[in-house]
Amino acid sequence: MDRLVKAEVKELELHFQKNQKCSSTFKLTNLMHTMTVAVSLTTTNPSAFSINKPLSVIPPLSSASYVLHLSNLNQPPLSDSADVITVKTSMLPTGKANTEDLRRLFNKPGPHVFRDAVITVALVGPSVAEFIISKYDYAAQTRSLFTKGISVCAKADLTSLLKPAVESGSVDYVADLIAAGGDASFEDLKGRSLIPLAIRTGKLDVLKLLVASGCRINDSVDFVLHEAAVLNRIDVVKFLFDYFGDELDVNSMNTESKTPIHMAAMEGHVSVIEFFVSVGGNPNAVDSQKWTPLHHAASRCHLKAVEFLLEQSDVKYARDINGKTPFEIAGESGHTRLFGLLRYGDALLRAARVDNVHALKKCLGEGAEVNRKDQNGWTPLHWASFKGRIKSVKVLLEHGAEVDCVDDAGYTPLHCAAEAGHLQVALVLIAHGGCQTNLKTFQHVSPLGSFKKHVSLDYYNKKSETIA
Structure with missing residues (x-):
């Protein structure tokens, strides 16, 4: 004899809903023609599952219905191995027994007790699927639970599940939902698509899947370029421009x-x-x-x-x-590091022009860039040299000013000093390495040539050799 009873199902689907008592009914049939059968039903997770008649009696060739109850839980009781209902039976010659008699019967091991069936409990519904998305990485076993969970979901449920699936960043969950009938072109009550959610996850493959499945943007509410900009995702930005083109406004x-x-x-x-x-x-x-x-x-x-x-x-x-x-x-x-860029560079140029040494030192001490150029490429040293501000020239050089820096026209500070006839400034520049005396300006004038208008060349050569 293989078994005494037959289970109507091998797998019992239980539609889980958060914080609600859930139940599902199954049936057992006595296969014996003349013998009453005692039945014992147990679950692998009694703290979550219970059966209305854990111990019962089925007359010959009769059937009995049982109800599996799930406790009032806020999350489905999923485990690595599926929960099951174990069906044990024993022949009952007397045809009658009370609960205590049945308990003693099944508590006593021996060949009189048969293990007739194992019914797998499958938790299904959108709440189950959403829980799996939020708690589990996509894997072979997880996929089995997930696909079972969504097997009873309507199109609206599948579409609603796309949001948490996209937010999870799992292209597999998203693909399964779309394959099952989820609508990738879904928009919420404000007209927003799923694309901003995909961008925030940083998963380009999810974004590409949504777009390939018919998801479109409404840039007046999606702000997809804003989303990609915050995340520094050039690849996402380029994909959006390539696919949506004129639908996007960079401004x-x-x-x-x-x-x-x-x-x-x-x-x-x-x-x-x-x-x-x-x-x-x-x-x-x-x-x-x-x-x-x-x-x-x-x-x-x-x-x-x-x-x-x-x-x-x-x-x-x-x-x-x-x-x-x-x-x-x-x-x-x-943020004093920015002062030179944002303002002190200008203040430094002004101080150099008017020979305000105090202001010059203050700007440099607070972060001004000593070699910052103006719109014509002039540094503070160019200006101080052109104006003959020898004190400022010395301060700037002490703070690292580039003595041979050229402006947009090719002029060095030495050119500026020479053109303006400031001999003492020129000599200081030369003493600090300003030696590009052969450099031509756009007027083909060298610093030496400029000085011929102001001092004798012999005096210039003599001073340049002796100055400290």
């Missing part, structure tokens, strides 16, 4: 009137800023607080971003809604 503004360049500047992502500018992005745009990208980069001390924006924009002195420039914003945040 689109989010709810705070920030453009993608603003977002990249806030994070100091220079390569992203460069790309946006190269495709028409406006580095001078202002947000709702009238902050330019330069304001944002300065506020967070993103030195490279500040340098690039200064080269691309003309908003160095732009003021925000409170009348503050990027320099003032940087100052309030204590």
Whole structure:
């Protein structure tokens, strides 16, 4: 004899719902023609599962229904091995027995007890699938649980599950849901697509799958370039431009009137800023607080971003809604490294021109770049040399000024001193290595040639040999 009873199912599906009692019914049939059968039902997880009739009696050739209950839980009781209901039976010649008699019968081991069936408990429904997405990496065993979990889900449930699946960054979960009928073109009540969620995960393969499955963007609410800019994802930005083309506006503004360049500047992502500018992005745009990208980069001390924006924009002195420039914003945040770029470079040039040694030293002490050039390529040393400010020349040289630095026209500070006839300044420059006396300017005039208008060459040669 193989068995006394037959189970109606090998697998019992239990539709799990959070914080609700769940149940499912199954049936056992007595295969004996003349003998009553005693039945014992146990579960591998009695703390979660219970059966309404764990001990019972089935008359000959009759069937009995049983209900498996799941406790009121906030998450499905999933385990490495599936939970099961074990069906044990024993013949009952008397045809009758009370609960205590049945308990003694099955507690006593021996050949009188048969193990007739093992029924697997399968938890199904969107709550199960969502829990698996949130807790488990995608693997062979996980996939089996997941595909079983979504097997009873309607199209609306599958589509709703796409959001947590995309947020998980698992292309496999997303692919399974789409294959089962989930709609990748889903938009929420505000018209937002799934693409921003995919970008935030940083998984380009998820983004590509969604787009290939019909997901489209609504850039007025999705702000996909803003999302990619924050994460410094040039690859995502290029993919979006390649696929959506004219649907994207590189100067689109989010709810705070920030453009993608603003977002990249806030994070100091220079390569992203460069790309946006190269495709028409406006580095001078202002947000709702009238902050330019330069304001944002300065506020967070993103030195490279500040340098690039200064080269691309003309908003160095732009003021925000409170009348503050990027320099003032940087100052309030204590970012003294930016002072030379944002303002002290200008102050240094002014101090050099008027020979204000105190201001010169103050600027240099607070981070001004001693070799910072103006719009014509003149450094503070060019200006001090041209104006004959010998004190300033010496201070600048002591602080590392490049004595042979050339401007946009090829002039060195020595050229400037010579053209203006400042002999003593020229001699100081020469003493500090300013030796490019043969360098021609755009007028083909050398420093030596310029001095012929002011002093004798013999005197110049003599002084240049003796000066310290």
